[in-house]
Amino acid sequence: MRAFQYHRPASLAEAAALAARPEAKLLAGGQSLVQAMKLRLASPSDVVDLGALKDLAGIKTDGRTLTIGAMTRHAEVAESAEVKKAIPALAQLAGMIGDRQVRAMGTLGGSIANNDPAADYPAAVLALDAVIHTNKGRHDVGTFFKGLYETALAPGEIITAVEFRIPQRAAYMKFKNPASRFAIVGVFVADFGGGNVRVAVTGAGPCVFRQTEMEKALAAKFDPASVASIKVSPAGLNSDLHASAEYRAHLVTVMAKRAVEAALK
Amino acid sequence: MAVRVSMKVNGKAVSGEMEERTLLVTFIREHLRLTGTHVGCDTAQCGACTVIMNGRAVKSCSILAMQAEGADITTIEGVAAPDGTLHPMQAAFKEHHGLQCGFCTPGMVMNAIDFARRNPNPTEQEIREALEGNLCRCTGYHNIVKSIAAGARAMAAAK
Amino acid sequence: MNAPLIGARIPRKEDYRFLTGAGQYTDDVTLPGQTYAVFVRSPHAHARIKAIRTERARRAPGVLAVYTGEDIAAAKLGTLPCGWLITDVNGQPMKEPPYPVLAQGKVRFVGERVAVVVAETAAQARDAAELVEVDYEPLAAVTDATKARAPGAPVIHDIAPDNTCYVWALGDKAAVDAAFAKAAHVTRLEFVNNRLVPNAIEPRAANAVYSRAEDSYTLYVANQNPHVERLLMTAFVMGLPEHKVRVVAPDVGGGFGSKIYLYAEDVVVTWAAKQLNRPVKWTAERSESYLSDAHGRDHHTVAELALDRDGKFLALRVRTTANLGAYLSTFASCIPTILYATLLAGQYTTPAIHCEVTAVFTNTAPVDAYRGAGRPEATYVVERLVETAARELKMDPAEIRRRNFITQFPYQTPVALVYDTGNYHATLEKAQKLADVAGFAARRKASEAKGRRRGLGYACYIEACGIAPSAVAGSLGARAGLFEAGEIRVHPTGTVTVFTGSHSHGQGHETTFAQVVADRLGIPIENVDIVHGDTSKVLFGMGTYGSRSIAVGGTAIMKALDKVIAKGRRIAAHLLEASEADIEYERGVFRVKGTDRQKTFGEVAFAAYVPHNYPLDKLEPGLNENAFYDPTNFTFPAGTYICEVEVDPETGKVTIERWTAVDDFGKVINPMIVEGQVHGGLVQGIGQALTEVCRYDASGQLLTGSFLDYCIPRADDVPSFVVDTCETPCTHNPLGVKGCGEAGAIGAPAALINAITDALGVKDLPMPATPETVWRALRTH
Numbered sequence A: 001m002r003a004f005q006y007h008r009p010a011s012l013a014e015a016a017a018l019a020a021r022p023e024a025k026l027l028a029g030g031q032s033l034v035q036a037m038k039l040r041l042a043s044p045s046d047v048v049d050l051g052a053l054k055d056l057a058g059i060k061t062d063g064r065t066l067t068i069g070a071m072t073r074h075a076e077v078a079e080s081a082e083v084k085k086a087i088p089a090l091a092q093l094a095g096m097i098g099d100r101q102v103r104a105m106g107t108l109g110g111s112i113a114n115n116d117p118a119a120d121y122p123a124a125v126l127a128l129d130a131v132i133h134t135n136k137g138r139h140d141v142g143t144f145f146k147g148l149y150e151t152a153l154a155p156g157e158i159i160t161a162v163e164f165r166i167p168q169r170a171a172y173m174k175f176k177n178p179a180s181r182f183a184i185v186g187v188f189v190a191d192f193g194g195g196n197v198r199v200a201v202t203g204a205g206p207c208v209f210r211q212t213e214m215e216k217a218l219a220a221k222f223d224p225a226s227v228a229s230i231k232v233s234p235a236g237l238n239s240d241l242h243a244s245a246e247y248r249a250h251l252v253t254v255m256a257k258r259a260v261e262a263a264l265k
Numbered sequence B: 001m002a003v004r005v006s007m008k009v010n011g012k013a014v015s016g017e018m019e020e021r022t023l024l025v026t027f028i029r030e031h032l033r034l035t036g037t038h039v040g041c042d043t044a045q046c047g048a049c050t051v052i053m054n055g056r057a058v059k060s061c062s063i064l065a066m067q068a069e070g071a072d073i074t075t076i077e078g079v080a081a082p083d084g085t086l087h088p089m090q091a092a093f094k095e096h097h098g099l100q101c102g103f104c105t106p107g108m109v110m111n112a113i114d115f116a117r118r119n120p121n122p123t124e125q126e127i128r129e130a131l132e133g134n135l136c137r138c139t140g141y142h143n144i145v146k147s148i149a150a151g152a153r154a155m156a157a158a159k
Numbered sequence C: 001m002n003a004p005l006i007g008a009r010i011p012r013k014e015d016y017r018f019l020t021g022a023g024q025y026t027d028d029v030t031l032p033g034q035t036y037a038v039f040v041r042s043p044h045a046h047a048r049i050k051a052i053r054t055e056r057a058r059r060a061p062g063v064l065a066v067y068t069g070e071d072i073a074a075a076k077l078g079t080l081p082c083g084w085l086i087t088d089v090n091g092q093p094m095k096e097p098p099y100p101v102l103a104q105g106k107v108r109f110v111g112e113r114v115a116v117v118v119a120e121t122a123a124q125a126r127d128a129a130e131l132v133e134v135d136y137e138p139l140a141a142v143t144d145a146t147k148a149r150a151p152g153a154p155v156i157h158d159i160a161p162d163n164t165c166y167v168w169a170l171g172d173k174a175a176v177d178a179a180f181a182k183a184a185h186v187t188r189l190e191f192v193n194n195r196l197v198p199n200a201i202e203p204r205a206a207n208a209v210y211s212r213a214e215d216s217y218t219l220y221v222a223n224q225n226p227h228v229e230r231l232l233m234t235a236f237v238m239g240l241p242e243h244k245v246r247v248v249a250p251d252v253g254g255g256f257g258s259k260i261y262l263y264a265e266d267v268v269v270t271w272a273a274k275q276l277n278r279p280v281k282w283t284a285e286r287s288e289s290y291l292s293d294a295h296g297r298d299h300h301t302v303a304e305l306a307l308d309r310d311g312k313f314l315a316l317r318v319r320t321t322a323n324l325g326a327y328l329s330t331f332a333s334c335i336p337t338i339l340y341a342t343l344l345a346g347q348y349t350t351p352a353i354h355c356e357v358t359a360v361f362t363n364t365a366p367v368d369a370y371r372g373a374g375r376p377e378a379t380y381v382v383e384r385l386v387e388t389a390a391r392e393l394k395m396d397p398a399e400i401r402r403r404n405f406i407t408q409f410p411y412q413t414p415v416a417l418v419y420d421t422g423n424y425h426a427t428l429e430k431a432q433k434l435a436d437v438a439g440f441a442a443r444r445k446a447s448e449a450k451g452r453r454r455g456l457g458y459a460c461y462i463e464a465c466g467i468a469p470s471a472v473a474g475s476l477g478a479r480a481g482l483f484e485a486g487e488i489r490v491h492p493t494g495t496v497t498v499f500t501g502s503h504s505h506g507q508g509h510e511t512t513f514a515q516v517v518a519d520r521l522g523i524p525i526e527n528v529d530i531v532h533g534d535t536s537k538v539l540f541g542m543g544t545y546g547s548r549s550i551a552v553g554g555t556a557i558m559k560a561l562d563k564v565i566a567k568g569r570r571i572a573a574h575l576l577e578a579s580e581a582d583i584e585y586e587r588g589v590f591r592v593k594g595t596d597r598q599k600t601f602g603e604v605a606f607a608a609y610v611p612h613n614y615p616l617d618k619l620e621p622g623l624n625e626n627a628f629y630d631p632t633n634f635t636f637p638a639g640t641y642i643c644e645v646e647v648d649p650e651t652g653k654v655t656i657e658r659w660t661a662v663d664d665f666g667k668v669i670n671p672m673i674v675e676g677q678v679h680g681g682l683v684q685g686i687g688q689a690l691t692e693v694c695r696y697d698a699s700g701q702l703l704t705g706s707f708l709d710y711c712i713p714r715a716d717d718v719p720s721f722v723v724d725t726c727e728t729p730c731t732h733n734p735l736g737v738k739g740c741g742e743a744g745a746i747g748a749p750a751a752l753i754n755a756i757t758d759a760l761g762v763k764d765l766p767m768p769a770t771p772e773t774v775w776r777a778l779r780t781h
C-alpha cells in the first residue's frame, strides 16, 4: 500500500469537502478499496472514511419502497427482518455476497459505487428500479451504471441511500465463480405486477444490464418456460479463465429460469 | 505520516502510533505482538486473519487500523479463559482434530465463534457455507465441520 | 501402564499452542534490530537484463541496501543445487543449468528474483522496490513443454539447446512391444496432468541473523527439512562451514512438498544478514508464492494398456513429457522418473511395462514435488486406463481390477520395485460395502428422475513411501542419504525428550511419536516430549517428505529406544543383583524374570544420573541414546477410493455425493490423525480433479496468480468422507507402519474423473473438470 492521508469526517459536508480533493477516495467497508490499495492498484492521496457517519446506515420502508443507507453492511441487509419481509430476494442476495467476514464490513454504497462487473448488488438495484440518493441529488438507475467500474457519480459525490421499489415477487440466482465467489452470472428477476417485469444480469457482461427479451416474455407469462427457450447471444459478454462468453450466455438463461422458479415458490 | 489509534483488544485498552497505511492485522501482529492472528494471502480470501470486531468476525487484513478506532476487538489470544482453560470452540477443535498445521486455525476459531453465537445449532451445510471465507489446506474441512458443530452445541449448553 | 497407546485416538499435544495463538511460525519470530527484505521480480518470462539501476531505490527512506545479481556474483555465491542426478537413455547425465539466487544477465520465468531491497520497515522496502529500474530486452518465451521441444522454440539455457533436460526410460521395451502386437484389445488415453500450486496456507518466510561474536548464522525458515536446507546452503551455495549455521524450522504452516527445497530467498537473506550485520526478514505475499514456490505435476502423457480377451493386462506403455519449469528445483529431476515410472504397476500383475519420460525446460516457475510427487501422476495413468478399459470391454470396473490384482508377496514389479506385502482384495471389498455400491443403480435412477446425472468411479492406488535404501537411491542418482535419525534423552527423573530429524508441519509428530515412545517405554505420554526442526538440537535428519516420517523416522526412534532399554537392563541387573539375561522389561518396569524384584524406569534413569550404586567400571553413566535408520525398502500403502457424483447437466456443476476411502497403511498409530491426513489428501486430490489448475498464457504471464483465480477447494466444495482402513503390517520395519500422508492426493483425482466420465458417458475429460468443461463435454456428446 502506498502512503496516504487518512480522514474520518464527522459530517457529510466535511466528507464532501475532503472527497473533492483531486486524488481522494471515499472509504466505506474497505472490502474493495483496501484490497486495491494493498495490491497498489489504487493509490489515493487522501482516504476519506465514512465510518463515523452513522446517518448513512439504516433500513426503512414505507410499504411502496425500501430505503437502505449507503453504509449499511451486507450482513445487516441479509439479517434484516424488514428487508426479508419487503423484498426477501434482496436479503438473500446480500447473504450471498462474498463470505460472512466480508459481509460484516462491505456496504451497499461501496458495492454500487465500485460497480464491479461481477458484483451482486447492481443486479438488484437495476431490477428493483431503484433510485440512488447522493449528497448532490438523485440518480435513476437507468443511467447510473455506465460501464466497467464506471457509474454516473461525479468525482467526490457521495451515495447516501438507495431506494428500492418493492416488487410483488422477485428472486436472485447466482452462479458463483468457484475461486473468487463473485458472480460468473447472476440474474435478478422482479415482477411488479401488471406486466411490469425487470430482469437484470450481472457477471455476464462488462456491466450489469437488463435482459429485455426475457422481460417481455415474462410480462406475457411469468413462468420459467417463458425464458427457458430464450437463447442469449454471447456477443459482448465476458470471457475469462473461468467461463467463456458462450457458457455465460447459456448460464444467463439457466439462472433466469431458476430465478423465475424461485420467485414463484 | 504517523497517526495514533486507540481501541480495545481482548478487553484491554491499547493504542499505538503508526503510519496511516497500517492494516489492522499489522497493528495486531507487529505493534501489539499478538501473532496468533495470521496472514495467508493478499486478496482477502483465506480468512487466517479473522478477528471479532464489535461482535462480528471480520478479516483484519482488509481493514485499516484507523477504521478500527474505538472498536472492541477479540483475537485468538483473548478467547481462552484467563487461567488458560480453552473456550468450548477451541476445545471442540482439539477433541475433533479440527487442525493440523494450525495456521488457518485462529481464523477458523474466530469465525466459528461468531457464527455459533448467531446459529447455535447449525446444520452441516450451514457450517460449510459459513466457512466460505476461510481456507484450510490441511484438514480437508471434514474435522473442522465436526468441530464447529460440536463447539456450537457446547457454547449453547454453556450459556 | 494401562491401555495401549499404539492405535489410540489421543488428542494432539501440539493443539493447545495453535488453538490459543501461541504457535510460533517464522513470520512470528521477531529479532532485535530486524530489517525487511523485498524482492524485485521479473515481469517477463524470458528476457535479457541490459541494466539495473538501483540509485533511486538506495536513496529512498529507510533503505539499507539493494543487491543485484552482480553483488551475488562478486560474493562468489554458488547456484542452487539439484539433489538428484538422472542419467538419460544414452547414459549421459541430465543437463544441469545453473540456477542463480539473483538473476545473472537473463531472467527465465515471471517472478524470478532480480534484486532485493532491504529496509528498516517492510513498507519502506516495498516502496523502494518500485524504484529499482531494470532494462529488459524481452525474448520469445515458451511455457508448454511439448512446444518447447519443437524446432525453433526459444532456447532457455545454452547448455540445453533443445530445452531438454533428459530423456529417460524404464522397463523392457521389447517385451512391451511384443505384448501389444498380440493383444486382443488396446485402451489408449492422452491427457494432461494439470500443473498445481501447493498453496500451504502459511506463505514461505525466512528470517536470518548473523553473529559477529561467534561468526555464525541462524536462519529461521518455513521449511520441511532443516538439516537438508543447511547442508545444501552451506556446502553448495555459500561455502560456509556447516557447524556455523543453525537452521530452525519452527512451527510450519503446511508444506505439501513446497517447503522441502532450498530457495533463493533463504540464501539471500542469510547472506544479507552478514553484509548488514542485522537480522533480515522476508515473508512472501501470496502473490509471490504463486510466482515463485515450486509448482507440481504438469505432465503430458500418452498411455496405452494392452489386454487379452478376458481383461487380463498384458502390457503398459507410457510416454510422458514433464515440464520442469525454468530451472531445476532441489528434487525436480527425480519426481517424473524415479517416483513416477516405478509406480506404474499399480496394484496389478501387468507383466511388461515401459515408460519413457522427456523432461523439458520452459519459461515457467520450477516444478518439483507436490503432495504425492510422481505417484498421483502414475496412479492417474493406471487407474484411468483400467477404468476406461473396463468400459470398453463392457466389464465391471471392480471385476477387471480383481482379475489383475497382485496376490503373491513379495512381488517384483517390472518397474524395479519389490512390494513386500498388501491385500488389495480386502480394501476393494471393504470399500464397496461401505460405499453401498450395490445401491448405486437405485441412486442413479433417483438422480435421473430429478434431471441429474450420476456416476461412480474407483481408484485402487498404490504408493511407495519412505524412499530407500540409500545405497540403491544413490545408484539411481540421489545425492543425499535417505535415512533418518532419532535421539532419546532420558532425564534423571525418567521423563523423556525425543529428538527426531523428521519434521512436523501438521502431521502431529509431537503426538504420534510420543505415543510410540510412551508405549514402548511404558511411561505416561505426558512424560514424553518431541523436539524437531532445529539443527542445533537435533543431531541430524532428512526431514519430512514422501510420507516417510513414521516409517523411517519412527523406526530410528524405535532403534534408539531399543538401545535405551538395553542399557536400562544392564543398570537394572546391577541394581537388582541379577544377571542381565534374567531382566525383562515390560510396562515401565525392569523385573527379574519370574520374581517380583523390580525397578521402575524412573528408578533406573535416576541411577544412571546419580550413579552411587552403579557399575561404573562397565557402563557409562547417563541414559541418552541415538540411532540412525536406513530402511531396506520402500513401504507400500495401498487402498481403494470410491467416489459418487451428481452432475447438473444444465450448468455442468459436479457435486460429490459420497466418498469412501479404505486404505491399508499397515499398523496405525493414531487413527484420528491418520484419518485427518486422508481427509486433507483427498481434498487436495479433489482440488486437482475439480477446481485447481495453474495457467500461464503463451507469453509466460501467470494467469492464476491469486486465490481469486486459482481455486483451492473450500468447505462447501467437498463432502464429509467415509474413511476406514485395513491392516497388513509392513514386513520390514518394527512398527509395521507404511505412511499415510499422501494417499488421498494420489488416489482421489482418478476416482473423481472416473466418476464424472461415468456420469456423462464420455471416455475422457480434462482436469480440472470445471462446470464449463463438463457442460461442453455434455453438449458435444
Ligand SMILES: Cc1cc2nc3c(=O)[nH]c(=O)nc-3n(C[C@H](O)[C@H](O)[C@H](O)COP(=O)(O)OP(=O)(O)OC[C@H]3O[C@@H](n4cnc5c(N)ncnc54)[C@H](O)[C@@H]3O)c2cc1C
Residues within 6 Å of the ligand: A025, A026, A027, A028, A029, A030, A031, A032, A033, A034, A035, A050, A070, A071, A096, A097, A098, A099, A102, A105, A106, A107, A108, A109, A110, A111, A112, A113, A114, A116, A118, A119, A120, A121, A153, A157, A158, A159, A160, A180, A181, A182, A183, B043, B044, B045, B062
Ligand atoms: C473476499 C471478498 C469476496 C467478495 N465477494 C463479493 C461477491 O460475491 N459479490 C459482490 O458483490 N461483492 C463481493 N465482494 C466485494 C464486497 O461486496 C465489497 O464490500 C463491495 O464491493 C464494496 O463495498 P465496501 O463498502 O467495502 O466499499 P469500499 O471498498 O470501501 O469502497 C469501494 C469503492 O466505492 C467507493 N465508495 C464507497 N462508499 C461510497 C459512497 N457511499 N458513495 C460513493 N462512493 C463510495 C469507494 O471510494 C471505492 O471506490 C467481495 C469482497 C471480498 C474482499
Ligand code: FES
Residues within 6 Å of the ligand: B038, B039, B040, B041, B042, B043, B044, B045, B046, B047, B048, B049, B050, B059, B060, B061, B062
Ligand atoms: S490474510 Fe487472507 S483473508 Fe486476510
Ligand code: FES
Residues within 6 Å of the ligand: B098, B099, B100, B101, B102, B103, B104, B105, B135, B136, B137, B138, B139, C201, C253, C254, C506
Ligand atoms: S490446519 Fe493447516 S491450513 Fe488449516
